[in-house]
Amino acid sequence: MSSLRKLIPDYLWLDAPGAARALVGKVLVRRLPDGTELRARITQTEAYLGEADTACHAHHGRTKRTEVLYHRAGTLYVYLCYGMYWMLNIVTGAEEDPQAVLIRGVEGAEGPGKLTKALGITGELNGTELGGALSIEDDGAKPEIVCAPRVGIGYASEDDQRRLWRFMAK
DNA sequence: AAAGTGATCATG
DNA sequence: ATGATCACTTTG
16 A cells, blocks of 8 residues: 555545545645644535536646646645635546546635635645645544535536535535 | 636637 | 636625
């Protein structure tokens, strides 16, 4: 068992909806440059499933921005939205298949822009992998999960807008 | 309801 | 080079 396996949980190789469901209830561990650790349990996630998903940034193919989505599961995809808010995603699924899970909320910071601010996550982490500045811990919590449509994807096809790919702790 | 904010990508 | 478009949040 390589050390990589400890850092990158098996469920991240699932397709994004399965990985997104598994990530709810896990604990995000942020190690700051000065060594301090911040912890927060994930409460809400969303799945973005490859080039066929019109809501996924990789829908228009590989570009400089979407490049990291094609990398290995466990890679971080962090980008700036609306000029102000960093969005944290974790790449999932098979390598070369551009899928990711958006972390939409953690306990104490509900909202994708708020949690990155609370945990000090910026574009510097884009393209890095779990196990460094950011890790995932499983403390055994098994929250009850509810599904809902994804948020903020009015540009996607109606079919894709309807998919229940948002997962949250009840 | 609408502003605030800047990278990114498709145009030309 | 310019312009549209944002996986949002806060304020009124």
